[in-house]
Amino acid sequence: MQTRRLKTDGLTQQILEAGTGPLVLLLHGFPELGLSWRAQVEALAAAGYHAVAPDMRGYGGTDKPGETADHTLLHLVGDMVDLVRALGESECVVVGHDWGAPVAWHCALLRPDMFRAVAGLSVPFQPRRPNGRPTETMAAMGRRAGLGDIYILRFQAADAHLAFDADPATALRKCFWSYDGATAPEHRATGLLPPGVSMLEAVPDHAALPPWLSPDHFADYVAAFTAGGFKGPLDWYRCLDRNWALTAFVQDARITVPALFLVGELDPVRRYAGAHEATLGDWLVDLRGRHVLTGAGHWLQQERPVEVNDYLLGFLRDL
Incomplete structure (x- = not known):
């Protein structure tokens, strides 16, 4: 390669x-x-x-x-x-x-x-x-579930990437762990966040690297996101309603x-x-x-x- x-x-x-x-x-x-x-x-x-x-x-x-x-x-x-x-x-x-x-x-x-x-x-x-903008549909889904917002709605905020940029290693570790199949069911993400709780705050601090992710492989991710930041990746989410209008x-x-x-x-x-x-x-x-x-x-x-x-x-x- x-x-x-x-x-x-x-x-x-x-x-x-x-x-x-x-x-x-x-x-x-x-x-x-x-x-x-x-x-x-x-x-x-x-x-x-x-x-x-x-x-x-x-x-x-x-x-x-x-x-x-x-x-x-x-x-x-x-x-x-x-x-x-x-x-x-x-x-x-x-x-x-x-x-x-x-x-x-x-x-x-x-x-x-x-x-x-x-x-x-x-x-x-x-x-x-x-039937309307995706973010409106997502907000309605969260209200029906009674468990808060789907995390994608939190990503719409212009400053949402700053929490990820502040500590890329912790942010990446929590993301990979909470969506992994080997993580205990009670800690696996649901996608829904209680009011006032961010995506990263919803994941326990004891989150560890998943079994498939070696320290060297993880270091490659951390280096790339430390250098490039998370604004661009979160901008994909911020274009959801724009995508709906354009398509x-x-x-x-x-x-x-x-x-x-x-x-x-x-x-x-x-x-x-x-x-x-x-x-x-x-x-x-x-x-x-x-x-x-x-x-x-x-x-x-x-x-x-x-x-x-x-x-x-x-x-x-x-x-």
């Missing part, structure tokens, strides 16, 4: 890559990096693919636009279109985890000519709904390319996005597989690299 930086039309992107052959893009989520896909880059390269995992816009070694409005889904899809072109290709398979999954789904939705197949991990495709033109559109979905049985995201798993077949016209990994949490490709690699390689072989 090697790391290099590529100048694309919109920005300079840092990528982790290995192998030669058909291109497969691997898109990370929050709070991760291209290195979150190391096990997949290695396995895909060994199987005859050119595996590329970029640091996404606002993360790691990739450029970090200062304006919140520069982090919409349309920017993120455009970044991947630019990256495919910069790599000298005209098509690829795109795979996304967490926030990378909505980007991957929309790559396939908006440019099926370039993104010939798509796999999403942890976050199912969520079609645009015509009216794809209302009711379906993804037509071959698709795969993987999710951890114990993934906390299923508490607030799980309903969309049941309707995947309505929106993914060529859904080739939908798999729940027993006992796994949110960090699917890092918690269960062997299983994820097997599913991805089987999906790719069948294309």
